[in-house]
Amino acid sequence: MKADKTINDAYQLARERYARLGVDTEKAMEALRQISLSLHCWQTDDVAGFEKPDASLSGGGIQATGNYPGKAKCIDDVRADMEKVYTLIPGKHRFNMHASYGDFGDTFVDRNEIETSHFTSWVDWAKSIGIKLDFNSTCYSHPKADDGYTLSSLDPDIREFWKEHVSRARKISAYLGRETGSRCIHNVWVPDGAKDLTVNRLRHRELLRDSLDEVFDTAYDPNEMADSIESKLFGIGSEAYVVGSHEFYMAYGISRDKMICIDMGHFHPTEQVGDKIPSLFTFVDELMFHFSRGLRWDSDHVVILNDDLELVTHEIIRANALSKVNVGLDFFDASINRVGAYVIGTRATQISFLKALLEPTEMIRNYENEGKGYEKLALMEEMKLMPYADVWNYFCMQQEVPSGIN
Secondary structure (H helix, E strand, C coil): CCHHHHHHHHHHHHHHHCCCCCCHHHHHHHHHHHHEEEEEEEHCCCCCCCCCCCCCCCCCCCCCCCCCCCCCHHHHHHHHHHHHCCCCCCCCCEEEHHHHHHHCCCCCHHHHHHHHHHHHHHHHHHHHHCCCEEEEECCCCCCCCCCCCCCCCCCHHEEEHHHHHHHHHHHHHHHHHHCCCCCCCECCCCCEEECCCCCHHHHHHHHHHHHHHCCCCCCCCCCEEEEEEECCCCEECEEECCCHHHHHHHHHHHCCCCCCEEEEECCCCCCHHHHHHHHCCCCCCCEEEEEEEEEEEEEECCCCCCCHHHHCCCCHHHHHCCCHHHEEECCCCCCCEEEEEEHHHHHHHHHHHHHCCCHHHHHHHHHHHHHCCHHHHHHHHHHHHHHHHHHHHHHHHCCCCCCCCC
């Protein structure tokens, strides 16, 4: 086909240009092929879940805006959407779901009653299309989260309820990992916090620490599941105080040997998330990432190829940490085609990793080590003009997915 020839010819020219800088494009594409992103289920249905027929998102500082047609109304819709998505992105990827997306049928199952049996059909589906699974406890959109606190609640009965839920979610995660033959990462995010000034900051954080200690006391085979803990700066309804701050989870993760999850939308809008990577890898061996895009007070816009994303992927590659990171996506936009949102966000993430893999890092680092600031900055600027898009199009053609505009 003419399009294939055009892509191939452009790639061969790009390959030669990168080779002059000591960059092997074939090696970069092979590394990109190994990056398996965990695609989140909640973009399909605007974070509603399927606990009951009229399930809808409520509370927890989460809000999906827009009314674009095509929202998934049942589990079969979610699976059909995801199967379509996987045909439009290169590589082999994972699927990440919340506990509220269990296959509950017509029976209401409360969060402290979920069982592995509610996720058997998900395992069967994952096996049928050859993907692996990740999991999240769901500590929002529930009457026992209405006052803004779950694992850090002052009410011991509330805390017991949520500890039971998270404990069961961890057990389910181990089951998913065991059944699919790939470690399942269970992510804990709680929306706990307050809208206005809070006096009990320390007490709530002590309670969250103690609740997590109790939940994590049960050990599972590390080949089947691993825990990650996710922070947030603020949320809708928790503008003044969030119990699980970055500092809290960073200290907890390092002291308890738990994986820290960095969500790109959960920090100050002007904060450089990428700069946290070399700092954390000074002390930890593994990180979890949620790639998202914060915009003003919304933390979950669709990922696009921008400076924030590129800094994160470049710092991962520069730290030689590709084998030490786990990358999931976390955004939900009900104002555009939901399948399209996945495709844009996933491909932007992959392109950003490709750009990082195509960087002549050692050459740039040598300039820096030799004090050649002009040469370093000039080369970094020139890299912005290099034909990475031609390498990307060729990679997509190899993987038999659409390459975009040519």
